Amino acid sequence: MATSNRIAEVAAAVGEPARAAMLAALMDGRALTATELAEVAAITPQTASGHLVRLAAVGLIAAEKQGRRRYHRLASPEVARMIESVMQIAGGLAPIPPRTGPKDAALRHARTCYDHLAGRLGVGIADALQASGAVEIAGDAAALTEMGRARMQALGILAADRDMHGRRPLCRSCLDWSERRPHLAGALGAAICTHALDHGWVRRRAGTRALEITPTGRIGFRQAFGVADPAG
Known part of the structure; x- marks a missing residue:
């Protein structure tokens, strides 16, 4: 059962602009590296790594390693559904519809x-x-x-x-x-x-x-x- 603290924790993880950009980039279902996600969010790979740790900690993304590369993807279809819903709400909050x-x-x-x-x-x-x-x-x-x-x-x-x-x-x-x-x-x-x-x-x-x-x-x-x- 979700507690108010857990809800706030997930919301805070999604609410940071760079993390939001990385989550949106993963919405096509593919797995991306930290470097690729850093480019999407216009931040350094080191900063992206910190954000990815935060997203993984709250269960929004999962990672898998192939060779020397580590790939990140959305943790589940439920996470994707949540992000799509946030996009709908965010679009509806524009001053001029x-x-x-x-x-x-x-x-x-x-x-x-x-x-x-x-x-x-x-x-x-x-x-x-x-x-x-x-x-x-x-x-x-x-x-x-x-x-x-x-x-x-x-x-x-x-x-x-x-x-x-x-x-x-x-x-x-x-x-x-x-x-x-x-x-x-x-x-x-x-x-x-x-x-x-x-x-x-x-x-x-x-x-x-x-x-x-x-x-x-x-x-x-x-x-x-x-x-x-x-x-x-």
Whole structure:
């Protein structure tokens, strides 16, 4: 159970500008080195290391070592969901109400939200799957129907023997930062994102969470999910 002191501790860790910048940089689901995160936050690697220790101490990031390099990533999907929510609130506190979400058109169109698809692409997939009866979405709750599970397995997005009682929710809705409507998260959302990347439907844009939809992706998203014009 979260205590008031624990809540304050997490809030203080997120509230420092350099640490906030590093957490935002990790929202695309990849692991980055302290040097890479230092560049994002415009601080020295030594200072970044201190901030990373603080973030790890409150459970917001996790680290893994490969060879001589140490990589840092968000500790869990729940952490990513919290950061996305803070971004929504921060955007809504502007003196003059802006257009919702990021100003960058590429980010609004298609991006990663930790390990799942967001933006117009992510919302379009959620809408199409809901319209076809593959998923059911009601507020914060979402569920993959039996028909939807069979469909995802036939597409190779979910394994036929997938453990449906895992610790992570199979299907969850996530309020989209820019569209202010739900896209799909959870194990299903992550599997769709991985499938799209592995099959070349989308490619990452350097230095950003934005994704570029390829010509193959326009066909793939339309055939797999019924998204009318994912690149539009």
